[in-house]
Amino acid sequence: MEPFEVHILGCGSALPTTRHNATSQIVRIGNKQFMIDCGEGTQLQMRRSHIHFSFVNHIFISHLHGDHCFGLIGLISTFALLGRKAPLHIYADPLLQRLMQPQLDFFCKGLGYALYFHPIDATLHTTIYEDNSITIETLPLEHRLPCCGFLFKEKPKKRHLIGSMIEYYNIPIHLRAALKEGAHYTTPDGTLVPNGRLTTAPDPSRSYAYCSDTLPCPSIIEHIHRADLLYHEATFARTEHARARETYHSTARQAAQIALDAEVKQLIIGHFSSRYKDDSLLLREAQEIFPATHLADEGLIFDIK
Secondary structure, three states: OOOEEEEEEEOEOOOOOOOOOOOEEEEEEOOEEEEEEEOOOHHHHHHHOOOOHHHEEEEEOOOOOHHHHOOHHHHHHHHHHOOOOOOEEEEEOOHHHHHHHHHHHHHOOOOOOOEEEEEOOOOOOOEEEEOOOEEEEEEEOOOOOOOEEEEEEEOOOOOEEOHHHHHHOOOOHHHHHHHHOOOOEEOOOOOEEOHHHHEEOOOOOOEEEEEOOOOOOHHHHHHHOOOOEEEEEOOEOHHHHHHHHHOOOOEHHHHHHHHHHHOOOEEEEEOEOOOOOOOHHHHHHHHHHOOOEEEOOOOOEEEOO
């Protein structure tokens, strides 16, 4: 089974601290690496986490608050210094390109690679990326300005050939692809061999949902239902419920309730307020509602088996 990993590069909120970097993650699926958000310090965390810069070709920005995108111009510049040639694709609110263009014109002349901005509508649930193995969808959220999460989903897998049976029936190579798709096999003498005798069930398709800054948003539950892993912001403890509401953020308990209602397998909480010196308080509050909760922390890798 190919790797499906979430690398935490930063999980703090707006105010920098010595404990947490601004928000950023790498989602690794097979040999592809996708970046979600790019706060300050992201490229340093990439170095510490041994993330290969050249493998990052797609960056998804949830919204235009600085702690989610201030690291982007520096990363774009570093890619050029490293001699990048592959195109870089950035998916974000259409305003981002307008805001960044003067910086690009001044600091990043002659990049040496193509830079493409793909506008996304944070109010829509839609597919914004697709290749032969995965899709990435937007998840509309409720924040102080347009904001969306992202849902990474593997496409249905193909069935596994049973080598000994393929050899027993001497099935030609050109017919084996159809067997992986579920076809039966007919022998030269006309005997029908059911697919179930020649193959085993495919690996289950996996999914990861990333929910950035937001109030609790029940409308996403149907889209993230039974996801293997959910990241949900948990900026505040329940004692700061009013502050969370005022700033359009979630408490740890609220994040856990979304996970419970969506029947996800595991929850990661992050985007911790700088007021907390010990994040375990937030973890305990979330685990009271959803026991399979984990704290995000820089350098952690969550492996979706």
